[in-house]
Amino acid sequence: MSDFEFLPSATIGQYIPTGSILHRIDPRAKLIGFGILMLAITFSVSKVGVGIGLVSVILGILISRVPLKFALKGLIPPLPFMIIIAVLQFFFYPNPGTSIIFRLGPVILSLAGILSGILIILRFFTLILAISLMSFVTSTSELIQGLQKLLSPLNRIGIHTMDLVMVFQVTLRFIPFLAQSAERIAKAQASRGAEWGGKSKGLLSRVRQIVPLIIPLFTTSLRRSETMALAMDARAYGFNANRTSMFEYTFTWRDAFFLLILTAVGAAVIFI
Secondary structure, three states: OHHHOOHHHOOOOOOOOOOOOOOOOOHHHHHHHHHHHHHHHHHOOOHHHHHHHHHHHHHHHHHOOOOHHHHHHHHOOOHHHHHHHHHHHHHEOOOOOOOEEEEEOOEEEEHHHHHHHHHHHHHHHHHHHHHHHHHHHOOHHHHHHHHHHHHHHHHHHOOOHHHHHHHHHHHHHHHHHHHHHHHHHHHHHHHOOOOOOOOOOOHHHHHHHHHHHHHHHHHHHHHHHHHHHHHHHHOOOOOOOOOOOOOOOOOOHHHHHHHHHHHHHHHHHHHO
């Protein structure tokens, strides 16, 4: 059945309510803190700094009480693309320096290129884990309200922030839905005689399995999008610009301490 399981690999966008201390942090503090950390990981040029970011994210996953094995499964889908990017970096690094290992025309394999490719993989994997951790500990309603509170000053200059927040939220939460839809389509195709779970596990066989999923998956996604739009319209979404919520969050010392820790980690990632 592992050939039909797509949802466990789509960790981004899944909320896992374990009741940890990270789940009880104010969503505004989580959004700002994780934003600082991800920006620091993105712009860091140090392997040690990115390594500090990776260790911090793994520690956060352990504190959130989310199974680490489940979180690491989210690294499997982008792994082939990351390997391709790293290999290109190996052989086409723009500044190879003096430690050239192999040269064939414009193709140069150097120690600097290898280290740069490893840094790219490490950076992308750390960012994926950080985004996954943020979705693990932040529910849909928390994310919407947190973003709405942070972007509320933009309403004064005519920017409808609630629509922007909803677009972001729907995009993030559609990832698990796509995985569930792919599972159902694959099982339906297999029950009608499609070749799934064969002995051949090569790249071409995987591609031949995925291609028949594309059109049904797009059709299902468009149908789900239309249903969501009709449901939002039926509930008068957008009629009132100042939307209220059932729960109001207050910024406490615990949220400030959490934000201070992530700011310190972000500074370490950048400057170390």
